[in-house]
Amino acid sequence: MRYGIAIDTGNCMACYNCYMACKDEHCGFSTAVSAPQPHENHPWIQIYDYERGNDNRRIKTATVPTPCSHCADAPCAKAAKNCAVYTRPDGIVIIDPVKAKGQKAIADACPIGAISWNEELALPQKCTMCAHLLDEGYREPRCVEACPNDALVFGDLDDPDSEIARRIAAGRVTQLEALEGIRTNVVHLNIPTVFLAGSVYLPDDEVAIGAVVTLRGEDGEEIAVRTNDFGDWEAEWLRKGAVYDIRIELSGYRAETLHVCADTDRFVGEVLLGKE
Numbered sequence: 001m002r003y004g005i006a007i008d009t010g011n012c013m014a015c016y017n018c019y020m021a022c023k024d025e026h027c028g029f030s031t032a033v034s035a036p037q038p039h040e041n042h043p044w045i046q047i048y049d050y051e052r053g054n055d056n057r058r059i060k061t062a063t064v065p066t067p068c069s070h071c072a073d074a075p076c077a078k079a080a081k082n083c084a085v086y087t088r089p090d091g092i093v094i095i096d097p098v099k100a101k102g103q104k105a106i107a108d109a110c111p112i113g114a115i116s117w118n119e120e121l122a123l124p125q126k127c128t129m130c131a132h133l134l135d136e137g138y139r140e141p142r143c144v145e146a147c148p149n150d151a152l153v154f155g156d157l158d159d160p161d162s163e164i165a166r167r168i169a170a171g172r173v174t175q176l177e178a179l180e181g182i183r184t185n186v187v188h189l190n191i192p193t194v195f196l197a198g199s200v201y202l203p204d205d206e207v208a209i210g211a212v213v214t215l216r217g218e219d220g221e222e223i224a225v226r227t228n229d230f231g232d233w234e235a236e237w238l239r240k241g242a243v244y245d246i247r248i249e250l251s252g253y254r255a256e257t258l259h260v261c262a263d264t265d266r267f268v269g270e271v272l273l274g275k276e
């Protein structure tokens, strides 16, 4: 058995319920595997959100909740003395609240900054996946229980029939860049890659409704979308850094082609289709 959490970022609405549930569970309480979490700051699950797009005609946001990833062969464990960080048989990585005292190097070793340094207790602290509750028979950690939008799924990664295994198989898995090459028990799904968007007009300031916009990548990848009732189009999940030929076609009008690099989320501009 290997416990894990799948984080479907596409479902996260940045409500912070998970963060608050974590505070509720850990502030002011010691457990068998942790000392109390401070009341302010020191998030054991961080909610990273950022704006996407280069032009206010098409701006989107993305949210990436990020607790400790519970790495196999964890970098924080390698930095610890006296086996102060250990992995349980169920895969949960624990910082021993007694042995880790004074070991700031443990907090500094996490590549994603998932460990807070508790100055008052001189202790590195992080998510325990609520191991103390699981050991008492609870079904899932408090953050997962608190999520109202099915963005967090807990379960046994080794069981192919589990909900978590099913969600991971069906989703787009994104390894956090800083943890490249490390197997983790927390898996992020559906972190957006790159989008391109634009608007299509016709003579006399009319918007082009239903125009076909076809994006062809250098490797033969092809994505086709249509303009909506406002003449706008958008293509998501593009390969970052790939160059696309974008052909815009509408019956009765001359087709136009753009050549765009998907290096970042981008509004590529307005295109006018002239009459044939």
Ligand code: SF4
Pocket: 067, 068, 069, 070, 071, 074, 075, 076, 077, 093, 109, 110, 111, 112, 113, 114, 115, 126
């Ligand atoms: S994400 Fe950071 S704190 Fe968590 S196990 Fe990996 S190295 Fe340690």
Ligand code: SF4
Pocket: 011, 012, 013, 014, 015, 016, 017, 018, 019, 047, 065, 146, 147, 148, 149, 150, 151, 152
């Ligand atoms: S509770 Fe769920 S939806 Fe709300 S911030 Fe956390 S992961 Fe996102």
